[in-house]
Amino acid sequence: MNEFIKQLQFTGKVLHELKLVSSHGGNLSVRDGDYLYITKTGRMAGF
Secondary structure (H helix, E strand, C coil): CCHHHHHHHHHHHHHHHCCCCCCCCCCCEEEECCEEEECCCCCCCCC
C-alpha cells in the first residue's frame, strides 16, 4: 500500500480519536508531486 495512503489513514484515525473531526466529517487529502490522494466520500476517517 502506498505510504501516503497509510499516512492518510493514520491521520484520520488520530484526528477522530482526539475528537477534532467526526468519522464522516469531510475528506482528507495529500499532494505528492503531480499526484493528489483524497479519501472517498462517505468513508470513515482512519478505518
